[in-house]
Amino acid sequence: MEAVAAAERGEPERFFGVVADRFEAAARAVGGADDRHYRIAGCNVRLRFAGPALTSMLTPALEHLAVERSSDEASGPGRTLTVCLWDSASTGTSMPKAPWVWDTVSFRSEVPGYNTDRMLTVFDIGARALNLLDRQEDRAVYWVRDAAPIPAWETAAPLRAILNNWLATQGVQVVHSAAVGTSEGGALLVGEGGSGKSTTALACLESPLTYAGDDYCAFSTDPEPWAHSLYATAKADAKTLAALPGLAGITNVETSPDEKAILLLREKYDDKIVSGFPLRAVLLPHVEDRVDTEATAVSSGEALRALAPSTIQQLAGAGNEAWLRMSRLVRQVPCYRLHLGSDRARIPGVIQRLLEP
């Protein structure tokens, strides 16, 4: 009941205003904000950094989508999302105490009473990052107490909660998925962790197929199904790194040997990273004890079960609307199970044949 009352009293908007003011103070403290412009899933996004501490951690994954600011709009028509990013440690600017009770924060880090049709309030517990979005005003804030401890996986896929929820207002759905293809057409690779999404996507880097992401991507369905790249990074375990020697030498920003490597793919595969392509299929990779890779048709329902639950679980704010978008997609394009064989070099060929008109 208290959570509902907070929303009715306008607490989410008030708190956003307080935090946005703190960002302005942080920017003044470091001599002004550093603006970066991006075109993400066909939409304009401006990141305003107060100081350099977060810039070097959060922008490498997005650099393939960077654009020059040429006018009020970054490079194209439509609304522009402005995200203000700051940390307290490097700017010397404190954050007011959180006005909510912490033990009520949900599994997806959403703060009860502070999430409404207009406002998103998420505290990402893993990254210790506050994510605020005002959908009506196209404004967002990202704050951490200190940039230094941000985990590598956050640098691999930054601003997920904000982008997921704002892009949804633009008809774009972020999904837990990889994506590979050509300018003629590509596929989403979907499934829970360990299913072989990354293995498949990374195997395609040495093939004619291009790459739009290995963990999180986006899609839209109007006017036609289209896959959109979000991050030019890859996560790979030791087994995948050993099987794909082409990945050797790429900077791994993950410092813990127990975690998956986080690779900045543009260092070696800049020409393979694309912003998107027409979406022609949904593929469900499955690692199997075989040599060759084979594809078999699956029902739309099976594809939805592979795509929707892990997406809904991982992306704060994703609910019924996201579910419906995903169910629409798996009805629009053919869906296949990809029975992955040990000969990784043959995987891209199987996908290419599936994508042929």
Added chain:
Amino acid sequence: MTQSFRVNSPTVIQETIDDEVIIANLDQGFYYSIDQLGVSVWNAMVAGATVMRIVESVAQHFGASHAEIEPGISLFFEELQKEKLIVPADVPADESAISAALQAGGMPAAYKQPELSKYTDMQQLLLLDPIHEVDETGWPAVPEKPQ
């Protein structure tokens, strides 16, 4: 038996796709699927059919007695309630949608008691985040980054 139900939205989201209903409970972190006769029963329930109405239609369609069909259908509804996927509600009956769900074309060829398949892998992922402790700043403490 004369009760009707509604989907426990917004925490429960569901979609009938091909010949399968896929349901997610965002609060609990489980997802589910229903197929065959369960799809007909689910869609009739969503359209406002009472359990009694569903039992009668299923019994008639398969040429079985009320006593043969009722336990399986009731058990199915009990499971749906136990999983908090549906809640009792006075839902206006959409007769055309109920008929479509329970008519011959909406029913499987052979009777098989409806079943709810439950998947827990989503819930396991949800349990990864521990309850966090808040320090004097009013925010969760920042963990040490591994060296």
